[in-house]
Amino acid sequence: MSEAVNFKYIGTRPVRPDGVDKVTGRANYGADANLPGMIHGVVLRSPHAHAIIKKIDLSQVRLLDGIYAAVSGNDFPEVSSGSMGGEGGGDYKDLAANIMARNKVLYHGHAVAAVAARTRELAVEALALIQVEYEILDPVMTLDAAMAEDAAILDESMFTQGVDPKPKYPSNIASRIEFKRGDIEQGFLEADIIVESEFRTPTVHQGYIEPHACLASINEGGQATLWCSTQGHFDVRAASAKVLNMDLCDIKVIPSEIGGGFGGKTVVYQEPVAILLSRISGRPVKMVMDRDEVFRASGPASASHTRVKIGARSDGTLTAMSCWMAFEAGAFKGSAIMPGAMCIFTPYKVANFYIEGFDVVVNKPKVAAYRAPGAPQAMYACESLMDELARKLEMDPLELRLVNAVEEGVQAAYGPKFNAIGFRECLEVAKQHPNYTRALKEGQGRGVAAGFWFNVGMQSSAEVHINENGTVMVIEGNPDIGGSRASMALMAAETLGVPYEKVRVVVADTENAGYTNVTGGSRVTFATGMAVIQAAQDIISQAKQRAAATWELDEDQVDWQNGHAIPMPGVNADVEPLSLARIAANSGRTGGPLLGRASLNAKGAGPGFSVNIAEVAVDRETGKTDVIGFTAIQDAGKAIHPAYVEGQLQGGAAQGIGWALNEEYIYDEKGVMQNAGFLDYRIPVASDLPKIDTHIVEVANTAHPYGVRGVGETPIVAPLAAVANAVRDAIGVRITELPLSPSRVLESIDGA
Amino acid sequence: MSKMHVSASVNGEPVEFLCEPQQSLLNVLRDELNLTGTKEGCTTGDCGACSVMLDDRLVCSCLTLAAEVQGKSVGTIEGVANGDTLHPIQQALLEHAALQCGVCTPGYVVAIKALLEKNPLPSESEIRYWLAGNLCRCTGYDKIITAVQDVAQQMAKADKNAGEPA
Structure with missing residues (x-):
């Protein structure tokens, strides 16, 4: 997709179609x-x-x-x-x-x-x-306790998968996974400098x-x-x-x-x-x-323990990366250890890596997906250690990342070769950003970190119905969790060439929409959007047929421009362009209603990269950290509705800041959660946060007609390390366990 | 214990209902009066999704006993728009894309209206502290704050124009 494309509706910021019902209390939610x-x-x-x-x-x-x-x-x-x-x-x-x-x-x-x-x-x-x-x-409440040899066993029929030969005794370790490339030992031998550390994150809730x-x-x-x-x-x-x-x-x-x-x-x-x-x-x-x-x-997301080791040459080139990581699955197997392990080193070109991961059951609620499941925990560890490496090398942390950043054509750590991706662009934007260079005061600190998420495609269906006056109904099957009706309407309007205001989007039930996978995986605007575009193209094809029949032309003699059928250039026909409305009004005479449809299993979800800049002020008396500036830079491929893309970046940043600074499940010795309410499990409130600046990078995803790549999940990946790195910058001490609560920060300051 | 009979005004209209002594105003609004625009997020007064006006006070309806509203006036989200015209606050939230899932939005509309009635041109900091009792997990608050700043300016300008002689 060239940058010269001029969109009429895509990239604008209209009011969402379901907006009025949501600001007046008319919209019906689950309990209504x-x-x-x-x-x-x-x-x-x-x-x-x-x-x-x-x-x-x-x-x-x-x-x-x-x-x-x-x-x-x-x-x-x-x-x-x-x-x-x-x-x-x-x-x-x-x-x-x-x-x-x-x-x-x-x-x-x-x-x-x-x-x-x-x-x-x-x-x-x-x-x-x-x-x-x-x-x-006996309750088994931590990774250490669960993995201990004498641990009480949650499920006597569970034997660790991925270990050969099959273990003799049951274990709380549901599975072991391993990814590797190159020669890890040789990689560390080639390094001029090696850094290693271990990091822990707590159980948090969506x-x-x-x-x-x-x-x-x-x-x-x-x-x-x-x-x-x-x-x-x-x-x-x-x-x-x-x-x-x-x-x-x-x-x-x-x-x-x-x-x-x-x-x-x-x-x-x-x-x-x-x-x-x-x-x-x-x-x-x-x-x-x-x-x-x-x-x-319900929820939550895995607590984690990750040991990371990184080797680099003195110019910053990475030679080896290795990690051992364990995720709590909660009561039943199935944490996000797999995506966590697959993404931890993905932003970087490194010839030698070794990743070992463990899925571990504990006596906590079964974990559920939480926005880029597994990635925030994994990347917190990697990006914290990258920050330490930059300090040791006395290198700018963005420069260190630029030296090693993946780009188009590079084989990703998780397997495939990258198509066009915007990681380098995000790093360059960060380097030039005024929030990266402005002066900080005593007690303040700045940190940067990169984020990555795979994004998925999966199955979607869509129908486009043309009403008898030419207005457009889009029927799809993804609950609208953050403005997706607006994105669908914009893509339908762009494809058909009809005004956004003439498009209505219906999220239909299991009997009225074709099968569609979840609203998740940052897939809706990409995959369901693609189905909507194809269904709209189906309408265009039908509308051209109707116009051809009306004009007594062949179908291939008719073109579609700005919501109208017109004769192809060079076709000698003395006719007025036919609008979608006129074709619809006449549809009874030309073959019946216009009904377009598409179903697909979308391939080529473009990976999402981000770079975050966090600026904090730490009160050395109380240990309290205030985020005083936050900048989220991310590649969206193409932002269909930029305001909702910015909203994803800002919302993910806020959740990541909460994960970094406040949020954790606190248990007593009997395994009873002590803070099961919003007063004590403190998610960020408005007065906790600064303005969250955003910058949308647009490196088009070639697999999508308009260049879209998912944006919903990547925003939560980088903030944990960005904030932790900023706190490190402010206090001069690295804290390796989240959250960076006032008591923990104070202890570190006092201990330093 | 038998139910209590309560007479009150809800969104300017006289209302009578029966309630249990321990029943919350939120519960009565949603389940007895079918005013489901007021949302339940926590029932402990921490999230603000159930914000309503009780006379001229902003309250969490989950922490207000239904019996307490006897003789008082209750304002809910359903009473904010004027006929077929959205309140400028509602319009501003839409134009700034200041909602994602939207479940916290009714509480925000009521709380923002209460703020601007007390303090027509609040600073960013005043807005953030006033709205600290309304949790939003989707937006990171940024666009909500911008929408409030924008609508405060608009409303102040409109008031000023209305106050000037023709």
């Missing part, structure tokens, strides 16, 4: 749906982090007036092991056991039973009548403001309708069908508006429970988590 006769379901959660369920007695609760249904794991069908596929991965058997514990509880807050009652209050009171007998086991919520209603014929807040209603359908042993076609999932997800709403928790309670009670059942449940039983 109600039905006549509706009752309320709530979950009884384990008071222990690790225990065997000896017995569950629901007989008393079932007798209570106003209770319509009560279930435990015994009321669900057996689910056999099988891969879930999709972005999150995971195993259906584990999913079923996470939704409702079977024989063991594996974290404080693990669901053990559920009741449905006339009111939510009554349901909550009724939970006290459920008798559960537990045999309490922190979406809307708790998980759903409403299920099943009829006497066994057909269920489910309203819920989700990033992927087709995945909810598949998971619910699997967990309840139902046919896919008997479950209709209607996605509500979604109040944030960041990966955390790609997972199913209450939805199958609500369907089961509805089946037993014969009534619609609503289930809404409270914030405490959201923290204890």
Whole structure:
């Protein structure tokens, strides 16, 4: 895609199509749906982090007036092991056991039973009548504890995968992975300088403001309708069908508006429970988590431990990079160790690398995807050590990265060769940026870091319907989590040549949209956008046929320009251009309504690179760090709606700053989370943050008609190290564990 | 214990409802009066998604007992737009792309309106501290702050023009 392309709608910043409903309170989110006769379901959660369920007695609760249904794991069908596929991965058997514990509880807050009652209050009171007998086991709360030889074992049937020969004894290490290239020992021998360190990050939560919520209603014929807040209603359908042993076609999932997800709403928790309670009670059942449940039983993202070693020549050229990394998976296998390991050294050209990774179960909630899953933890370690290397070499940290930056044609550490990517461009922008060079005061510091995320394509469907007046309906299947209706409308408008205001975008349910993968993986504007463009091109092709028929020309004698059919240059025809509106008005006479469609498995999602500049002020009396400046630079390929691209950069930066400075799950010795609320699990608030400056780099992704590469996830990758490097710059000491809380910073200052 | 009878004004209209003594205003607004524009994010007063006006005070409706509103006036997001015209605050949030998922937005609209009624031209710092009780996980706050600065200027200008003799 050449830079000379003049877009009419793409790159503009119109109001989003769903905007008015969202600023007036009209938009319906997960908890906003109600039905006549509706009752309320709530979950009884384990008071222990690790225990065997000896017995569950629901007989008393079932007798209570106003209770319509009560279930435990015994009321669900057996689910056999099988891969879930999709972005999150995971195993259906584990999913079923996470939704409702079977024989063991594996974290404080693990669901053990559920009741449905006339009111939510009554349901909550009724939970006290459920008798559960537990045999309490030792909780395993850290990577060190879980990987110790004498550790209590969460799952006696788990033997570490990826180790040959198969281990003799079960382990909490679900799998071991390894990636390597070149000769790592030789690489370190070639180095003039070697740096190494180890880094730890805590368990954190996605922190979406809307708790998980759903409403299920099943009829006497066994057909269920489910309203819920989700990033992927087709995945909810598949998971619910699997967990309840139902046919896919008997479950209709209607996605509500979604109040944030960041990966955390790609997972199913209450939805199958609500369907089961509805089946037993014969009534619609609503289930809404409270914030405490959201923290204890959904999300979170892996705590991590990473040891990194980097070797370089005195000119900064990297000769060897190695790491050992372990991620907590929570109660069931399946952390983001794989993408974490695949991305850690990806920004750099290095002939010799060795990466060893471990997926480890602990007695915490099963982790869920969180925006570039695995990358923030991994890149925090790599980019912190790169900062140390630059200091040792007395080199500018951006220059060190430029010397080693990957570019088009280089083979990525994870395998394929890069097409056009914008990493070097981001580094150059950072170097020239005034926020990189302005003077800092005493006690302040600046840090930079790079970010990377793969981005994905996957499956999408779209339809474009032309109304009889020429206005345009786009039908697609990705819940709009951050303005994607606007992007779809802009791409449809650009392709068709009709004004943005004449395009409406519908996020349709599982019965009214073609199969579409989740809103996640930074894939929607790329992959679903591509489907929308192709469906619009299908319309153009049909419109040209209709015009040809009207004009008695051949189809290839008709062109499409600015929303009108016109004769091709050189075609001798004395006709007026036909607008889409006129073709639509006449469509009854030329073959019926215009309906375009496309479905695809999008390939060529362009990787996303970023560079962040963090500026901090550290109070040496209290240890408190204030971020006083933050600059996010990222390659978007092509920004369809630049304001929403900037929003992604700013939002990811804020989440990354929270991860760096404040956020962590705090547990007591029994494995009970001590800060399961927004007061004590402190996400950044408006007064914690400065303006977040953005710079969008546009190196077009050649696999997308308009050059789009995903932008949603990369923004959270670099801030952890950028902030940590800035704090290092400010206090003169490297802290290797997040969060950089005031107490931890103060200890380091005092110890230095 | 029997339910309590409460008479109040909601968005300028007289309303009567029955509630349990422990029931929150948020719960009554959403479940009894079907005003679901006010959102529940935490029920502990930490997120501000349930912000409403109680007479001239900005409150978290999750921390307000429904029974407390007897004889008082409640203002919710549903009452902010004027007929078919958006409030300038709502328009500014849209034009600045200051929402992503949008679930916190109703609370922001109510809180920003309360701010500008007290302090028509707040500094950036004043805006950030006033809105520190409204959590947004999507935007990093940047565009929200810009939208407030912009709309404050617009509204102050409009007020000034309205105040000048024709």
